[in-house]
Each structure stands twice: as structure tokens, then as C-alpha cells.
Amino acid sequence: MAIFNLNVNGKTQQIDVDPTTPMLWVLRDHLNLVGTKYGCGIASCGACTIHLDDTAMRSCILPISAVGNKSITTIEGLSENGDHPVQKAWLEHDVPQCGYCQAGQIMSAAALLKDNADPDDGAIESVMNGNICRCGTYVRIKAAVKTAAKTMK
Ligand code: FES
Ligand code: FES
Numbered sequence: 347m348a349i350f351n352l353n354v355n356g357k358t359q360q361i362d363v364d365p366t367t368p369m370l371w372v373l374r375d376h377l378n379l380v381g382t383k384y385g386c387g388i389a390s391c392g393a394c395t396i397h398l399d400d401t402a403m404r405s406c407i408l409p410i411s412a413v414g415n416k417s418i419t420t421i422e423g424l425s426e427n428g429d430h431p432v433q434k435a436w437l438e439h440d441v442p443q444c445g446y447c448q449a450g451q452i453m454s455a456a457a458l459l460k461d462n463a464d465p466d467d468g469a470i471e472s473v474m475n476g477n478i479c480r481c482g483t484y485v486r487i488k489a490a491v492k493t494a495a496k497t498m499k
Pocket of ligand 2 (some may be wrong): 410482
């Protein structure tokens with residue numbers, strides 16, 4: 347076990363865990379931030395996507411010991427009141443079906459738009475293709491990303 351001081355959603359959190367513990371389980375089991383979901387555990391579905399500083403990361407394969415002094419943002423910390431432009435666009439387009447994958451989808455989309463303010467279809471597909479949706483909400487996801495991009499301009 348080892349003690350780690352993390353910045354999660356703007357707050358300092360002290361965690362005493364095995365250094366190999368993936369951030370997904372630190373968030374869910376130690377900090378009760380259960381918006382970040384477990385899908386595959388092998389970086390193949392995107393359900394566990396968080397931001398490490400401004401970069402989208404798969405928290406299921408990110409050991410706590412690799413975080414260092416970078417900030418972590420989860421779906422709970424993306425905005426104060428669920429009013430990030432991506433979240434608003436998701437509501438406008440009624441994107442979720444079962445909802446399971448959607449926190450990861452939103453975190454990937456928010457990171458994409460930080461990096462590329464005006465992504466074309468190819469740019470959206472190449473980033474968002476890594477986030478699997480078993481309900482097949484891909485068409486609405488793409489439309490919502492475009493709406494969020496317009497709002498953020
Ligand atoms: S649970 Fe992390 S990518 Fe699937
Ligand atoms: S909304 Fe059901 S898995 Fe994506």
C-alpha cells in the first residue's frame with residue numbers, strides 16, 4: 347500500500363491503496379464517483395474514460411501510481427450543474443438509450459473539442475470510434491458533438 351495525493355474534480359484527495367490499482371476502482375470504490383463505468387477492463391470500450399489534465403484516458407488501465415501531479419476530471423466534475431456544452435448537446439439530441447456508455451462518450455467528446463474546436467466527420471469518427479455503444483447511438487453522438495462545437499465557438 348502507498349499514500350497518494352490526487353486532484354480529482356478540483357479537490358485534493360488522499361488515498362491509501364496498492365500502487366497498481368487502476369484509477370477506475372480508485373474513483374468508484376474509494377471516492378464513490380460511480381459515474382465512470384466499467385465495461386471491458388482492457389481499454390477497448392471507452393466506458394471508463396476520464397480526463398488526465400485535458401487528455402481523455404481509459405481509467406481501467408491507468409494505475410494510480412502513473413497519475414503523478416496531473417488533475418483528474420470525471421463526469422461528475424465536467425461541469426457544476428451538468429451544463430457543459432457537450433452535456434447540453436447530449437440532452438438536446440436525446441443521445442442516451444440505456445445510458446451505460448454515455449459518461450465515457452461525453453468525456454471523450456469534451457476532450458476532442460478541447461483539442462479540435464471544429465472537428466469534421468472524419469475527426470469525430472476517429473476519436474469517438476473508440477467508445478463503444480451497444481445501443482447504437484452513434485448517429486446522435488455525432489450530431490451532438492457538432493452542436494456542442496457550434497455552441498463552444
Ligand atoms: S472499461 Fe476501460 S476501456 Fe472498457
Ligand atoms: S446508450 Fe446503451 S450502451 Fe450506449
